[in-house]
Every structure is written in structure tokens, then in C-alpha cells.
Amino acid sequence: MSSGPRFGVWTVTLATAVLAASCAINRLDRRLVPPSEAATLDGTSPYLKAHLRDGHVYVLSGWRRDGGAIVGRGQLLDPNRALVAEGEFRLPADSVALFETNVVRPSGARIALTLMAGVTAAVATICLTNPKACFGSCPTFYAADSAGEALQAEGFSASIAPALEATDVDMLYRARPRGRDFVLRLTNEALETHVIRYADVLVARRPPGGRVFVTPDGQFRGAWGLRAPSRCRAEAGDCRDAVLAFDGRERSSPADSTDLAARELVELEFDSAPPGPVGLAIGARQSLLTTFLMYQGLAYLGREAGRWLAALETAGPAVRERAAGLGRHLGGIEVLVPDAAGGWVSVGVVGETGPLAVDTKIVPLPPSVGGARRVRLRLTRGLWRLEYAALAALGDTVPVLRLRPHRTLRAGRADPAALAALRDSAGALTTLPGDEYRLVYRLPKDPGAYELFLEARGYYIEWMRREWVAEENPALALRMFTDPAGTLRALAPAYKRLEPEMERVFWGSRYAAR
Amino acid sequence: MPRAERWAGSLALLGLAAACATNSAPPGFLPTPAQAETSAYGGWIELRTGNEDGSRRVEGELLAVSTDSVWILTEQGVVALATAAVREGKLTAYRSGTGAVASWTALGTLSTISNGWFLVFTAPAWIITGVIAGHSESYAAQPSLDRFGWAGLAVFARFPPGLPRDVPLQSLRPRRP
Numbered sequence: 001m002s003s004g005p006r007f008g009v010w011t012v013t014l015a016t017a018v019l020a021a022s023c024a025i026n027r028l029d030r031r032l033v034p035p036s037e038a039a040t041l042d043g044t045s046p047y048l049k050a051h052l053r054d055g056h057v058y059v060l061s062g063w064r065r066d067g068g069a070i071v072g073r074g075q076l077l078d079p080n081r082a083l084v085a086e087g088e089f090r091l092p093a094d095s096v097a098l099f100e101t102n103v104v105r106p107s108g109a110r111i112a113l114t115l116m117a118g119v120t121a122a123v124a125t126i127c128l129t130n131p132k133a134c135f136g137s138c139p140t141f142y143a144a145d146s147a148g149e150a151l152q153a154e155g156f157s158a159s160i161a162p163a164l165e166a167t168d169v170d171m172l173y174r175a176r177p178r179g180r181d182f183v184l185r186l187t188n189e190a191l192e193t194h195v196i197r198y199a200d201v202l203v204a205r206r207p208p209g210g211r212v213f214v215t216p217d218g219q220f221r222g223a224w225g226l227r228a229p230s231r232c233r234a235e236a237g238d239c240r241d242a243v244l245a246f247d248g249r250e251r252s253s254p255a256d257s258t259d260l261a262a263r264e265l266v267e268l269e270f271d272s273a274p275p276g277p278v279g280l281a282i283g284a285r286q287s288l289l290t291t292f293l294m295y296q297g298l299a300y301l302g303r304e305a306g307r308w309l310a311a312l313e314t315a316g317p318a319v320r321e322r323a324a325g326l327g328r329h330l331g332g333i334e335v336l337v338p339d340a341a342g343g344w345v346s347v348g349v350v351g352e353t354g355p356l357a358v359d360t361k362i363v364p365l366p367p368s369v370g371g372a373r374r375v376r377l378r379l380t381r382g383l384w385r386l387e388y389a390a391l392a393a394l395g396d397t398v399p400v401l402r403l404r405p406h407r408t409l410r411a412g413r414a415d416p417a418a419l420a421a422l423r424d425s426a427g428a429l430t431t432l433p434g435d436e437y438r439l440v441y442r443l444p445k446d447p448g449a450y451e452l453f454l455e456a457r458g459y460y461i462e463w464m465r466r467e468w469v470a471e472e473n474p475a476l477a478l479r480m481f482t483d484p485a486g487t488l489r490a491l492a493p494a495y496k497r498l499e500p501e502m503e504r505v506f507w508g509s510r511y512a513a514r
Numbered sequence: 515m516p517r518a519e520r521w522a523g524s525l526a527l528l529g530l531a532a533a534c535a536t537n538s539a540p541p542g543f544l545p546t547p548a549q550a551e552t553s554a555y556g557g558w559i560e561l562r563t564g565n566e567d568g569s570r571r572v573e574g575e576l577l578a579v580s581t582d583s584v585w586i587l588t589e590q591g592v593v594a595l596a597t598a599a600v601r602e603g604k605l606t607a608y609r610s611g612t613g614a615v616a617s618w619t620a621l622g623t624l625s626t627i628s629n630g631w632f633l634v635f636t637a638p639a640w641i642i643t644g645v646i647a648g649h650s651e652s653y654a655a656q657p658s659l660d661r662f663g664w665a666g667l668a669v670f671a672r673f674p675p676g677l678p679r680d681v682p683l684q685s686l687r688p689r690r691p
Contacts, residue, residue: 025611025618025647028547030669039623047551057554079681079690081554097675107654109647113618117625120636124628126544294567374605399534431636 004159025110029103035093038065041371045101048072049111053097055079059091068093121489138460139194139431140184140356143452145174149185155199155456158327160294162195163320165459168352169202169214170358173246173283174453179315180447182455184405184439188431191463196429201403201441202453211449212398213362216348220453222395223362225274226281231391234266239481243268243389246283246358253287256383257496259327260488266377266386269317273373274393280375282350283360283388288502290383292356292495293488295324297480298462302472325484327353333386334378335363337371351384364394382499402455406441428458537606537656538573543689544609544655555689556672557607559586563599574603575689578677581666585677592683603659607670610655613650619644 033041041048050058050070060072069092076085107450139155153170174402175182182201188194202220203214210224212489232240234253242251256262268280298305332351336344365375373391408419418437421429431437444450480487537544539558557574563582572595574588584600585594623640626633640670657666668674 025614026547027651028550028608030607031552032669032674045551049554051673051675053671053675053678056683059552059554077554079678080685080687081672091594100669100674104547104551107651109611109615109651112643112647113615113622116622116640120622120625120629121630123636124625149661508629 002411016301023408025107025113026104027107030103031101033099033101035099038068038093038099041065041099042101042103045103046495047074047102048101049102050091050096051100056084058083058091060089061312062095066090070096070099071227072331074119084294092210106365106469128377137450138190138192138354138356139199139456139458140187140189140198141182141199141454142177142187143172144178146176150174151357152184153359153454154242154356154457155194155196156453156458156460157352157356158324158375159459160462161309162459162461163309163315164323165195165197165456165457167455169218170216170357170454170456172454173358173360177443177447177450177452180257180443180445182441182443182447182452184441185429186431186437186439188433189434191433192460193463194431194458194460196224196422196431196456196458197427198425198458199405199429199439199454199456201443202400202455203403203443203450204398204453205393205449206451210392210395211281213279213280213392214256215362217432220400221279221362221364222398223279223281223392224395225393226390227270227272227274227392229268229391230271231269232266232389236257238264239386243386246360246388250285250385250387251288252385253381253493255380255499258489258492260293260380260389260492260495261331261485262381263331263378264381266307266374266379268377268389270373270375270391272371273368273391273461277364277367277394278373278391279362279364279394280392281362281388281392282334282335282377282386283358284351284384284386285358286351286353286355287383287385288355289380289495290330290353292328292498292502293330293463295492296471297326299471300473300477300480302474302477303476304418304472304477305462308477322481324392326480326487329484329488330380330383332379333384334376335365336376337365337368338374346378351379358508360383360388362392362394365391398443400453401444403441404441406442409438409440410436425509433463536652537604539606543575544606545607547611550608554672556587557605557670559584559603559605559667561586561595561603562601563595564601569601576667576671577686578665578671578673580676581664582666585683587672587688589685589688592686598662600659604656605659605667605670606656606657610652612652615648615651616643619648 031042048060048063049071050060057077058074059077060070062075063070063072071090071092073088075083076089079085112182120381140151141153141155142149143152152172152175155272156166156168158164159166181393183198186199204220206212207222207224210222211221211226228244232243233236236253239251242249253264301308312323332349334346335348335350336346338346347365350361350363352359402422404423405419407420408415410418415437418429421427537558538560543558545553558602559576559618560573563572572586572593574586577585577592582597584595584597586595619640622644626636626640629636658669659667662672
């Protein structure tokens with residue numbers, strides 16, 4: 001099984017390439033030349049036809065000019081193209097009415113198809129040599145922003161089996177409703193089956209001039225007076241520009257080459273802090289490290305992956321806890337503040353699984369004396385992409401209104417079955433690769449005054465890729481569960497080999513723009 | 515084979531079929547470009563003459579063209595038409611590589627199963643490229659009367675210099691494929 005499908009794929013690709021080289025898709029370039037211009041005859045034409053006024057024609061091969069005559073070997077045909085004579089001929093040019101040359105050239109179509117075959121083979125090579133970078137998502141949600149439509153959230157990225165079904169709340173930070181009907185475009189862009197119990201929009205009224213954020217423990221808190229860090233430093237240097245605004249510029253770092261769980265520090269300094277309770281808002285998404293690890297795990301499980309994931313259903317909490325060991329070792333973005341003893345104390349952790357959409361949370365900070373604040377972030381090298389960091393005055397919890405979709409569209413038409421599945425707490429909407437729905441929510445009056453969040457619950461199942469089965473290794477699969485720290489060290493070299501290309505290949509493999 | 519790839523392959527063939535130029539030449543009549551290098555016959559021409567009172571369709575091998583007349587060798591014999599009376603016409607000079615383009619496109623589209631989700635890009639690219647290539651290829655073998663004029667079409671006549679004076683028209687025989 002390990003070589004069969006791969007061989008089949010290569011056979012098809014190779015056959016295409018062979019066709020590209022051998023298939024005779026040509027064009028004919030035919031020219032007529034009067035005898036007075038015999039000197040201009042195209043010498044690349046392998047045959048020369050000499051048309052006589054009486055309808056006869058000589059068809060000569062190996063022809064050449066010899067003074068005022070044409071010499072060649074061939075046939076003389078009558079007006080009905082019956083053979084009259086055959087052999088070596090010498091024709092005075094002025095005895096001929098018209099000469100005809102024909103040159104067969106490769107057509108533009110052949111060149112275009114050859115190029116396409118080359119592109120297909122190159123992509124196949126990329127996907128075969130780097131299958132863990134190709135494809136992969138989880139339910140993705142798009143919504144209108146100030147510039148058009150943007151990927152705003154990804155649902156329950158860590159829920160790769162029914163047993164790991166989870167609820168996920170994402171702030172739709174950039175969403176800009178264009179009226180009371182707010183549309184989320186839900187897509188399945190990967191070789192996965194998505195089971196979505198619900199996808200509700202939560203709305204919370206913003207404080208004047210402020211925003212509403214979710215804390216790591218799920219509280220919705222009003223925040224205002226947001227201010228960017230005065231300084232941002234990490235081992236690789238200054239990072240302030242990258243985290244100043246929610247603008248697509250992200251601060252990231254390469255993974256450690258010996259231990260994928262190795263940590264790094266990012267130091268944030270704020271010259272002034274708002275009075276009263278404050279919090280640190282952090283917008284971040286993961287790199288493709290977790291994607292790599294998840295696919296590597298499935299590859300090690302190989303043909304047994306389905307059985308193992310199904311076993312999680314009946315396994316006890318201890319086993320499920322162990323299954324999450326890799327994620328725990330990688331950790332989130334830990335927020336630390338100075339303590340009274342001159343050290344640092346952790347005050348919260350943020351960070352959601354998934355490389356697609358930036359997730360924004362706020363971590364309440366303990367009160368401090370003085371206006372300036374120092375905050376340290378401790379995070380796994382190469383795992384996080386920091387989009388945004390800001391200090392804000394933190395208010396109380398705010399009431400949240402839950403909205404279920406009131407319309408669901410598929411291919412522009414109402415889909416009452418999908419709507420019922422999302423509204424019925426006992427049902428679920430199941431989507432397959434390529435599926436796309438538009439979920440329409442009715443916002444309260446004055447929609448611009450509300451912060452929007454997506455709360456989705458469900459799970460998804462990865463489709464096994466042929467390329468993965470080649471790496472089936474039960475012992476290494478078991479090690480991922482029993483020794484996650486050792487696994488993260490062992491896989492570091494493999495990941496480092498793929499890391500430079502993973503981002504480009506991954507995003508290139510999707511058909512939806514970020 | 516996944517259903518999506520089958521559909522994509524079928525779509526590619528359908529697109530090509532819809533986009534390609536057609537002709538009414540009998541099977542085997544038209545030479546390939548390589549055969550046309552030595553073939554001494556004319557191309558296949560389809561002409562429609564007439565006006566609102568009625569029209570006439572003539573098709574056969576292009577024998578010769580002059581400034582005011584065109585001679586066609588049909589199954590019923592030689593037909594001479596005044597070029598001024600021709601309302602529309604189409605000449606197919608040789609057998610285009612459209613079939614090869616179609617096969618190649620279908621195979622190429624199917625081969626994108628090796629591209630994972632990249633096939634979302636590569637499969638349509640194959641179909642689009644194939645349809646354009648097939649369209650271009652088929653029309654390359656059909657020099658346009660509007661573009662080349664009657665004198666240009668003479669390049670693909672059996673008698674490019676003009677109809678021989680001393681050859682009885684009734685003695686000319688159609689090419690047997």
C-alpha cells in the first residue's frame with residue numbers, strides 16, 4: 001500500500017509528461033514561391049513540390065538548388081495524382097508554375113500543454129515530498145471587513161475526533177456588519193469531514209470608544225483606552241512594528257532545531273497604562289507546527305488512525321488527557337508580570353489551536369504602582385505568530401446576546417435542512433470538502449455598536465492521505481502519547497527541513513484567500 | 515477514480531468539443547500536418563452561396579481559385595462557383611491535433627489528483643488551457659476566408675497555380691481516403 005498509490009500517481013503524471021514530449025500537435029506552414037524567386041525557397045522544408053501549369057506536380061525529397069534548376073529525388077504525379085514517374089529529377093526553374101514548401105512546426109498548443117504538464121508534475125512533487133504542508137483547515141468562517149471579505153475565524157481546530165468535540169469562541173475582530181443582516185461564509189476547504197453542532201454569533205455592546213474582549217476563562221469584558229506597546233523586544237530584535245496594529249504584519253520566529261517545545265521570551269513595555277484595572281489584549285495565530293505534528297501523528301498511525309481515534313470515544317478521561325499531551329507541551333502564550341521579589345509571575349495563558357485565523361483574547365493584569373507596565377510573553381519558538389498586542393483599561397463583564405442563524409444559503413438558495421441542523425441542539429451540520437454555506441444572522445438595531453464573536457461547537461475528521469500511510473509506525477505513534485517531550489525533540493530536525501516552505505505551500509494549496 | 519476528477523475530465527472533453535472548429539470532410543480525407551508535406555491534393559472546402567431567395571451548399575476538395583471563380587471537386591464532379599456569389603465559406607487544410615489536445619487535456623486534468631487540494635487550481639488550469647489550445651489548434655487548420663482572401667486559400671488547392679487549361683474537368687477524380 002505504501003508504494004502502490006504513490007506509484008499510480010507518478011504513473012499518471014509521468015504519462016502526462018511523456019505525452020507532452022511525444023504527442024504530435026503540430027502546425028503546417030505552407031508557402032508558395034514563384035520560380036522567379038526560387039532563390040528564396042525555404043531550405044528547411046524537407047519536401048519540395050513543383051506545380052506545373054498542366055496540373056502535374058513533382059514531389060521531391062532531398063532537394064537542392066543547382067544553378068537555375070532544382071534537383072531532387074521523388075515522384076511526378078498527374079492531375080489526378082496518379083504516379084507518372086519516379087526517380088531523380090532536374091527541373092529548370094522556369095518550367096515550374098509555382099514551388100510549394102511545407103514546414104511542420106510545434107504548435108503553441110503543444111507548448112502550453114507541455115508547460116501545464118510541467119506545473120502539474122512540479123505540484124505533485126511538492127505534495128509528495130511535503131504532504132504535511134499541503135491542505136488542512138477545519139471549519140473556516142469568512143465575514144465582511146472594512147476592505148471586503150476576510151477569514152475571521154476557524155472553528156474547534158483541536159477537535160480532530162468525535163471524542164474531542166469542543167466549543168470554541170472566536171472574536172470577529174475585523175468584522176464590519178453592513179446592516180442588520182450579518183453574513184458568515186462557512187467553508188470546508190480541506191480533505192476533512194466537518195460536523196458542526198452549532199455556529200452562533202454572540203454580540204456584546206461595546207463601551208463608548210472601546211471594544212469587548214474575551215478573557216481566557218470565557219468572560220466578556222469591556223475595554224477601552226487601548227494603547228500599543230512602547231517597546232517590543234525578543235531575541236531576534238525589535239518587534240514593535242509587527243504588533244502595533246491588526247494589520248497582517250506578524251511577529252514570528254523559527255522553531256528550535258533540537259526541541260520543538262523550546263521556549264522564547266518577548267518583552268513588552270508600555271510607557272503609560274490606563275488607570276484602574278488593565279488587561280493585555282493579544283491577537284495571535286499558530287504557525288504550521290501544530291499542523292505538521294497532527295499530520296505526523298496521523299501518518300504514524302497510518303491505516304490504524306481511524307481505529308485509534310474511534311478508541312478515544314470509549315477511552316476514559318485519563319487517556320484523552322494523554323492524547324492532548326503534545327498540545328500541552330507546546331503550550332500557549334503565557335503572560336507574565338514582574339513580582340515583588342524581582343522575578344516574574346504568570347497571570348494567564350492565551351492561544352488557540354489553528355494556523356488560519358487570528359484569535360484575540362485579553363488577559364487581565366494585576367494592579368501595579370506607577371504608570372509604566374512591563375509584560376513578558378513566554379511562548380514556544382516557531383509556534384506563534386503575534387499579530388497584535390495592546391494594553392487596555394478593563395471594565396466589568398458585559399451582557400452577551402446569542403444569535404442563531406435565521407437563514408442558511410447554499411449556492412445562493414435557502415437550505416432549510418442546514419438551518420434546522422444548526423438551530424436544533426440535537427442535530428449537526430455535516431460538511432464535506434468544497435462545501436460552502438452562508439449563514440445569516442439578524443443583528444440588533446445599531447449593529448455597529450456591537451462586538452461580534454463566533455461560538456462554534458463540533459469536531460472534524462481528517463481524511464487519510466495516501467502519502468501518510470507510507471510513514472505508518474505504531475511505535476512512534478505510541479511515543480507521541482507516552483513521551484510527548486521526547487517526540488518534540490525527535491521531530492525537530494524533520495520539521496526544520498520543512499519549515500521554510502510550509503507556510504508558502506500551505507497557503508498556496510488553498511483556494512480561498514486569507 | 516474520485517467523482518470530482520471524472521467530472522473534471524469529462525468537462526475538459528466537453529469544453530474542447532464545444533470550442534473546436536468542425537468540418538464535413540469524409541473520414542481519412544484530411545492529411546495530418548506531416549502527411550500534408552507530401553500530399554498533392556487540396557484541402558476540404560465548404561461553401562454556401564445564394565441570397566434570401568435560396569441558398570446552395572457545396573463541399574468538396576478545393577481544386578483551384580482564380581480572381582473571380584473557385585473550383586470544387588465534389589462527389590458529383592467539378593463545380594465552379596463565382597467567388598462573388600459565395601456567402602460564407604470554410605476551408606480545412608489539414609487534420610488538426612485537436613484530438614491529441616483533448617486526450618492530453620483529459621489525462622492532464624486527471625493527473626491533478628496527484629496535486630491534492632492544489633487541483634483546485636491545476637484542474638481548472640488544465641481545462642482552460644486545453645479548451646483554448648484545442649480551439650486554437652482546430653482553427654489553425656482552417657485559414658479564414660475573411661483574413662486570407664481567395665488568393666490565400668489557393669495555397670491549399672490541388673492546383674495552386676490555377677486550373678490547368680488542358681485537363682478535362684470530368685476527368686478529375688475525388689481523392690479516395
